[in-house]
Amino acid sequence: MDSRMASTTQTVGLQAKVAIDDSPAPLKFTDLPQTHWAYAAIRELVAKQIVSGTGATTFEPTRATTRAEFTMMLVNALQLSDEAKIPFTDIKPSDWFxxxxxxxxxxxxxxxxxxxxxxxxGRITREEMVVMLMRAYAILYGKEPGGYSISRYSDMNEVSSWASNPVNAAAELxxxxxxxxxxxxxxxxxxRAEAAQAIYNLLTTK
Incomplete structure (x- = not known):
């Protein structure tokens, strides 16, 4: 990890860990009942403005998460504040993300x-999401997750080589x-529900 990332970790980690403490108000999303498996996580993250609904009364928990949406969730979770130039030609400065x-x-x-x-x-795959999640873990906690060769899943042969260790690490953690x-x-x-739950798990892991 370079010094720039280490510096970010020291400020970001403390802020993000402290941010998930209060008891938030019930959600007003009509498509997200309190019995939904990710309700508690989404309620916490909405209260902290880490995630938001797709409308005043909708969250669309089963809708696919885009690469832009998950990036925004992680940036909000880590409270990244340093301004930077956009390096990609398919993103305009006026784009919300x-x-x-x-x-x-x-x-x-x-x-x-x-x-x-x-x-x-682009719709983010589960292995892409986990790779980004583990990069966020390194920034938030100031340490790499290490190497994990033992897998919990029987379909690891379908995981891309660049995602194998992050998937095993995220599962172990x-x-x-x-x-x-x-x-x-x-x-x-x-x-969107899976993405929110993963970020909540990241912020509350011990």
Missing amino acids: AAAVAKAHKVGLVSGKSATRFDPG RLINGRTAAQFVPKGISS
Whole structure:
């Protein structure tokens, strides 16, 4: 980890860990009942303005999460504040996610699909989400998760090589769950509820 990232970690880690303490008010999203498996996590994150609904009364928990949306969630969770230039040609300065992507790229939280293309509207896969989540873990806690060779999932042969250790680490740290007890489904598309729960787990892990 370079000195720039280490400096970010020291400020970000304390703020983010302290931020999830209060008892938030009930949500007003009509598509997210209190019996939903991710309700408690989403309620906490909405109260802290880490995630938001897609409308005044909708959250769309089952809708696919875009790369821009998950980047914004992570930037909000880590409270990244350093301004940066947008390195990608498919993002305009006026885009609602432009500043978040620039900040995330500056600290190594995200990378593009290529040197000039970020694909902000692309739907994020579960393995892509976990790779970004573990980069956030390193920034937040000031340490790399280490190497994990033992897997909880029987479909690890379907996980891309660049995502194998992050998936194993996230599972071991209980930051993520599989789609079933034995299947991670790495190429599956992450839902908004899954993304929110993963970020909540990141901020509350011990």
